[in-house]
Amino acid sequence: MSEPVNTFSQFGLAAPILQAIGDIGYEAPSPIQAASIPPLLEGRDLLGQAQTGTGKTAAFALPLLHRIDLSQLKVQALVLTPTRELAIQVAEAMQTYARHLPGFHILPVYGGQGMGAQLRQLHRGVHVVVGTPGRVMDHLRRETLVLDQLQVLVLDEADEMLNMGFLEDVEWILGHTPPQRQIALFSATMPRAIQQVARRHLREPVEIKIAAKTATVETIRQRYWQVSGLHKLDALTRILEVEDFDAMLIFVRTKTETVELSEKLEARGYASAALNGDINQIQREQTVDKLKRGAIDIIVATDVAARGLDVERISHVINYDIPYDTEAYVHRIGRTGRAGRKGEAILFVAPRERRMLQAIERATRQPIEPMVLPTREAVTDKRIARFKQLIAETLESQALEPLERLVEGFQAESDVGMSEIAAALAYLVQRERPLWMEEQAAPERRERAPRHEGERPARERAPRHEDERSRRTPTTPEAGMVRYRIEVGRSHGVLPKHIVGAIANEANLNSRNIGRIELYDDHSTVDLPEGLPVPTLQHLRKVWIMGRQINLAREGEHAPARDAASRRPRARSADHDGERRPQAPRRADTGKPRPRAPGKAGPKKKR
Numbered sequence: 001m002s003e004p005v006n007t008f009s010q011f012g013l014a015a016p017i018l019q020a021i022g023d024i025g026y027e028a029p030s031p032i033q034a035a036s037i038p039p040l041l042e043g044r045d046l047l048g049q050a051q052t053g054t055g056k057t058a059a060f061a062l063p064l065l066h067r068i069d070l071s072q073l074k075v076q077a078l079v080l081t082p083t084r085e086l087a088i089q090v091a092e093a094m095q096t097y098a099r100h101l102p103g104f105h106i107l108p109v110y111g112g113q114g115m116g117a118q119l120r121q122l123h124r125g126v127h128v129v130v131g132t133p134g135r136v137m138d139h140l141r142r143e144t145l146v147l148d149q150l151q152v153l154v155l156d157e158a159d160e161m162l163n164m165g166f167l168e169d170v171e172w173i174l175g176h177t178p179p180q181r182q183i184a185l186f187s188a189t190m191p192r193a194i195q196q197v198a199r200r201h202l203r204e205p206v207e208i209k210i211a212a213k214t215a216t217v218e219t220i221r222q223r224y225w226q227v228s229g230l231h232k233l234d235a236l237t238r239i240l241e242v243e244d245f246d247a248m249l250i251f252v253r254t255k256t257e258t259v260e261l262s263e264k265l266e267a268r269g270y271a272s273a274a275l276n277g278d279i280n281q282i283q284r285e286q287t288v289d290k291l292k293r294g295a296i297d298i299i300v301a302t303d304v305a306a307r308g309l310d311v312e313r314i315s316h317v318i319n320y321d322i323p324y325d326t327e328a329y330v331h332r333i334g335r336t337g338r339a340g341r342k343g344e345a346i347l348f349v350a351p352r353e354r355r356m357l358q359a360i361e362r363a364t365r366q367p368i369e370p371m372v373l374p375t376r377e378a379v380t381d382k383r384i385a386r387f388k389q390l391i392a393e394t395l396e397s398q399a400l401e402p403l404e405r406l407v408e409g410f411q412a413e414s415d416v417g418m419s420e421i422a423a424a425l426a427y428l429v430q431r432e433r434p435l436w437m438e439e440q441a442a443p444e445r446r447e448r449a450p451r452h453e454g455e456r457p458a459r460e461r462a463p464r465h466e467d468e469r470s471r472r473t474p475t476t477p478e479a480g481m482v483r484y485r486i487e488v489g490r491s492h493g494v495l496p497k498h499i500v501g502a503i504a505n506e507a508n509l510n511s512r513n514i515g516r517i518e519l520y521d522d523h524s525t526v527d528l529p530e531g532l533p534v535p536t537l538q539h540l541r542k543v544w545i546m547g548r549q550i551n552l553a554r555e556g557e558h559a560p561a562r563d564a565a566s567r568r569p570r571a572r573s574a575d576h577d578g579e580r581r582p583q584a585p586r587r588a589d590t591g592k593p594r595p596r597a598p599g600k601a602g603p604k605k606k607r
C-alpha cells in the first residue's frame with residue numbers, strides 16, 4: 001500500500017480538483033481517502049470496507065474525476081447506488097468536486113423519475129452516470145446508456161444493494177461493461193455474497209479496511225443525541241445553556257465550519273475561537289493559552305487542529321459532526337477527562353450515521369447513552385436561576401446606595417410599588433436575552449449536515465416563501481424576529497398589504513423589515529424585528545387598520561382566548577400573496593428613534 005498521506009496536494013490530483021477541495025474547506029484526507037486515492041489513481045481495483053460518513057464519496061470521486069477526459073463526451077464512469085437519495089447525494093458531491101472542471105457533465109438516474117429529461121441529457125452526452133441498478137439496466141436495454149468507453153465502475157454501499165435484492169442486477173450490469181474497466185467496491189460490511197462478487201469481478205484489488213483501535217475511556221461519560229426535531233445549532237445552544245461546563249471542545253469537519261460555528265457562538269454571547277489547520281502555530285498557541293486562562297471557554301476545531309490538545313479545563317467534548325472513524329472518536333473524546341478528571345462527551349448522530357454510532361460502541365466496547373435534550377422549560381429554569389444569582393451577587397458586591405436613593409425618589413414621584421419598579425428594571429435587563437425561551441423552528445427537512453460546506457443542495461434549500469399547503473400549522477418567527485398579534489383578521493377584510501402599509505408607516509419601519517404575516521379569522525400575526533423601541537411598540541398598539549384598533553402585543557401575552565380553529569392560517573403571507581408590497585410612504589422626520597434592523601439586537605451577556 002502507498003505511504004500515508006496527510007495533505008490532498010500529495011496525491012498529485014489535478015489543480016482544479018485541489019482548488020475545489022480548498023473551496024469546500026477539507027483540511028486533510030480522511031483515513032479512507034488517504035488509503036484509497038493513491039491506488040485508484042494508479043488504476044487499481046479496490047475493495048473498501050467503509051461506512052457512510054467516512055468520506056468514501058470523495059475517496060472514489062476525486063481519483064475518478066482526475067481520470068475523466070473532458071474532451072470526450074462519453075460515459076466514462078458509472079456509480080451504482082442502492083437508493084435514489086444516495087444517487088442524488090453522490091451526484092451533488094461529485095458536481096461540487098468538479099466545480100472547476102469546465103464542461104463536466106454528470107447525470108443521476110433513478111426510478112420514479114420521468115424518462116424524458118434523462119434521455120435528453122444522455123443523448124446530449126455526459127461524463128459520469130450515477131444511478132440505481134434498475135434504472136441503469138433500463139437504459140442499457142434501451143441502449144440509451146452506452147458503456148463502451150467506461151473506465152471506472154463504482155459500487156457504493158454494495159451490502160445495501162445486496163439487502164435490497166439488487167445483486168443480480170449489479171452482476172448483470174457488470175457483465176455489460178468493458179473488461180478493462182477499473183472497479184471500486186465499497187461496502188460497510190463484507191458478507192459472503194459481496195466477497196464473491198469481488199472475487200468474480202475485481203482484479204487483484206487493493207483491500208482497505210480502516211481498522212478501529214480500541215481504547216478505554218472510563219472516566220468519560222458518553223452520550224449521544226439523535227438529531228431530530230431541532231437544528232444542530234439550536235441543540236448545541238440548549239446544551240450550552242443547561243450543562244455545567246468549564247471549557248468545551250467542539251469538533252466539526254471543515255475549516256470553514258470551525259470559523260462559522262465559532263462566530264455563531266460568539267454572536268450568542270459565548271467566548272469562543274476556531275482552531276483549524278490554516279491557523280499558524282503562534283496563533284494556535286495563543287488560542288490554546290486563552291482557553292487555559294479562561295479568556296475563552298469554547299474551541300471549535302477540526303480533528304487535525306485538535307491533535308495533541310491538552311487542556312485540563314476541558315470538561316466537555318461535543319462531536320457536532322460525527323467523526324470519520326472510531327479511532328478519531330476515541331482521540332476526540334480523549335481531549336476531556338484529562339489528569340484524572342471526569343469528562344463528558346456528547347455525539348450528534350444524524351439518522352443515517354447510526355451505523356457509525358454502533359461501530360464506535362463496538363470499538364470502544366462501551367455503550368453510549370442516548371440523551372434527551374434540555375427542554376425549553378429546563379433552559380428557562382436555568383436562566384431564571386442564573387438571573388437570581390446575578391441579583392444576589394450584585395446586592396452583595398456593589399455599592400448600591402446612590403441607585404437605591406434614585407429608585408426611592410422614583411417611587412415617591414410615581415406612586416408605584418417597589419416590586420413593580422423592580423419588575424420594570426428586570427424587564428430592561430433581560431430584554432435582550434429573554435428569560436423565557438422562545439419556541440425554536442424545527443428543521444425544514446430531516447436534519448442532515450449539508451454534504452459540502454456552503455453547498456446546501458437546491459432541493460434542501462428552505463423556500464423563502466413556502467406554499468400554502470406547507471403552512472397549515474403555525475410557524476415560528478425567524479431568528480432576530482418577534483411575533484406579534486394584532487386584533488384584525490380575515491373576517492374584517494384585512495389583507496397583508498394593509499398590515500405592511502400601516503406598520504411600516506406608523507413605526508417608520510422599512511417594509512423589508514416586516515416579516516411573515518399570517519391572517520386568521522379574528523386576528524393576525526406579524527413578525528417584527530427584535531428590540532423595537534418601547535415607544536414605537538406603544539404607538540403601534542393604537543394604530544387602526546380596517547376601522548379597528550390593532551392592539552399590537554407580543555404573541556402569547558394576549559388576553560383574548562383563541563381556539564384551535566381560529567389559529568389556523570387561512571391566507572397566504574404578505575411575502576407570497578403575489579402582490580408587490582406597497583412601499584411605505586415615508587414620513588418626514590418623526591423624531592422617533594429608528595428601529596433596529598433584524599438580527600442587530602444589542603450584545604448578549606455571556607452565559
Ligand code: AMP
Pocket residue numbers: 025026027028029030033051052053054055056057058253254449450451452453
Ligand atoms: P461520505 O462518507 O462520503 O458520505 O462523507 C461524509 C461527510 O464528510 C460529507 O459531508 C463530506 O463532505 C465530508 N468529508 C469528506 N471528506 C472530507 C474531508 N477530507 N475533510 C472534511 N470533511 C470531509
